[in-house]
Structure formats: C-alpha cells, structure tokens
Amino acid sequence: MSAATADPRHAAGPRRAVCPGSFDPVTNGHLDIIARASRLYDELIVAVFVNEAKRSMFSVDERRAMLRDATAGYGNVRVETFEGLVVDYCKTHDIPVIVKGLRAVSDFDYELQMAQMNRGLADVDTLFMPTNPEYSFLASSLVKEIAKWGGDVSALVPELVLDRLMRRARQR
Ligand code: PNS
16 A cells, blocks of 8 residues: 555545635635635635634624625535634544635745644644735735725625625724
8 A cells, every 4th residue: 555545634535625714804815715725625614713802893703694695606615613723623624724825925924834833733734825916915904994994995805795894884
C-alpha cells in the first residue's frame, strides 16, 4: 500500500472545507471567495464566528441569515455558526481544510501565523485564495463606516445586505 492510501484522510468521502469569518456583514469580496471555494470542494461550510467580546453591527443570527440568502444559489454551501477555536469546529465536523481569502501582502503575516498555529494544533490545513483584485481594498469595517456616514456601498455588498445595512446605519 502506498503512503498516500495508508493515510485515512485520503479515504473516499465528501471533500469538505470551512470558510470562517466574522461576516459583519458579508461583502462581495467574501462572496467571491465563497463562490470560488465552493467549486473546489463537495461541501463548503461558511462558519460565522461568535465573538461576544467584539462589538458588531449585526447579531450572529442576522449575519447568518444574510449569508444564507446571499449563498442560496450555491447548492453545496452551508452556513453555520461556531464559538471557540476554528480547529475544534473542524475536528467535530470532520473538516480538514480552512479556506481564507488574501487581499494583500498585509493580510499574509497574520494569516500565515494562524494557518501554522492551526496546523500545529490539529493538523488542519489552510488554503489561501487571492482575492479578486476588484475587491482587494474591501473590508466589512470600511463598508460599515461608509454606510454610517451615508456613503454609497451599493457596489460592495449584495442588495439584500445593502437594504439592512442602510436601515441599521440610519438607526445609529
Ligand atoms: O472575518 P475575520 O474577523 O477576519 O475572521 C477571523 C476568524 C473568525 C476567522 C478568526 O479570528 C478565527 O478563526 N477565530 C476563531 C478562534 C480561533 O480559532 N482562534 C485561533 C486562531 S490560530
């Protein structure tokens, strides 16, 4: 038996990956990564990280609902939430790969550190996908700030997010 077939992770079965993040809210940049990653795996789980310590504009349920709406057209994308370490989520759900989008070199240092830590912690690998250059400047934090001051973010988020974003921004 070859080394490749001896490793149980090569056993046949659905190829799953997780795309974790805060998604507060989901942007067109996130959706670009999700769409491309969903073509590489049988099942892609988009996992919204529950972080009570971080002030967010949208609740976890709202973020999950927006993601579910925005990814409804992809048959193999599931949206879930998780609390704790992403590697524990991976172990519980038998997911060997984390997918992350990289916008610029400035993302790389921290993402590499997390990727190496996650590999060391639980032998979970990370696949880095270069963001579409069209979205290399895009971040949820900027979208929220622009919306808060009445700026136009219609090209940066899906329409269903835009409606909720403008409503929420007006309430603040
Ligand atoms: O969209 P974000 O805020 O950049 O996402 C960051 C996220 C949620 C993917 C990252 O902080 C994460 O994986 N958090 C879960 C907790 C964890 O596993 N931390 C250790 C990483 S080595």
